[in-house]
Amino acid sequence: MLESRGIATIVIGLVRRHMEQTRPPRGLFVPFQLGRPLGEPEDPAFQHRVLAHALGLLERADGPVILEDFPEDAPNWHDTPGWTPPDLPACARPDTPDGWRVAFAAELAALRPAWDAARGRFGRSSVGLTAREPEEWPAICARFLAGETPPIPPIAAPALGLRHLCDDIKALYGEAAQATGRAPSARQVDGWFWRESIAGKMLLALRAVALGSPSNALRTAGGRFFVPAPYLAE
């Protein structure tokens, strides 16, 4: 669409089948996991090899459809042996909204030093979609677990607000999980969050509440956008 408007494009694509269907003018298929078009975080040399291959397609004149395959795997696709996640307080699964509030608040407090360390290490944080401080999250979640549908200003729609609060929660845990040592694989981060944390279990509980809500928007958000499908079956 941009090429027909006079601007040359290069696409770095993660699903070869989609590239074969759309037939972009210059495409580089990269065999990396979804969400990582440059392949490897904190590896500028690897990222430069991806970019060199992709941008090099601009020098080619043998269009109108060029599809190349990047020849390297991302080096840290596999699990990292010996990776140790941050300690979480032992806690039985709560069975009331206030129980979830208390347990989630305690877990967030315990995780805070690791999250602070992550922000120091990476120089930034990807938490902030809802513009709510982590200290506010447990009470907001407890209200939804109690069947309320409060807005989370500035996001007006409660279902959207809760959907993005789920993202903020996962981002804080994901950053804390990567605060020190060698990088865990994405699968290790997800597995730790969904299987071991109170927050992961709480998001599953929020999904169950959402699916029973009279709000169609909350049912849709909860059904599709709170918990990744691989962790629903567990």
Next chain:
Amino acid sequence: MAHLHDIPQPTRDAVAGLVSPGFDTTPFVTGPPLARRRVAVLSSAALIRRGELPFPPGSAELRILPADTPAGDLLMSHVSINFDRAGFQRDINTVYPLDRLRELAVAGVIGGVARSHYSVMGATDPLAMAETADAVAARCRDEGVDAILLCPV
């Protein structure tokens, strides 16, 4: 290798079953050598600047990301939960490689880095984004940009 068969089910079938649009024409824009090209990035990760509202699901809107936006002020608001965020959390260049492009510009590999970059919601039907494409192309022409690196997630 991370190919389609490496994606866990049921996400694999959902990704494989997505129908990507085909196009009747195959435009192919030529231009100056790479060392004279000014390059912009367009990410499908629904990147927003901190303080902005997230992309609504299904939105065809365009967000403009000034090149001088600090990395810490960029957040990801993509509606899908079935792709990795840990790489983005660790290093924004995994998704939005502006630092790498700047290094290429300093090294003379590319001619320069655009003043503006772009983000859209990748889950939206691209055929609904004609106005978005118009806006991106117009801004690129205004800013002397002659190549866009598309980085879907």
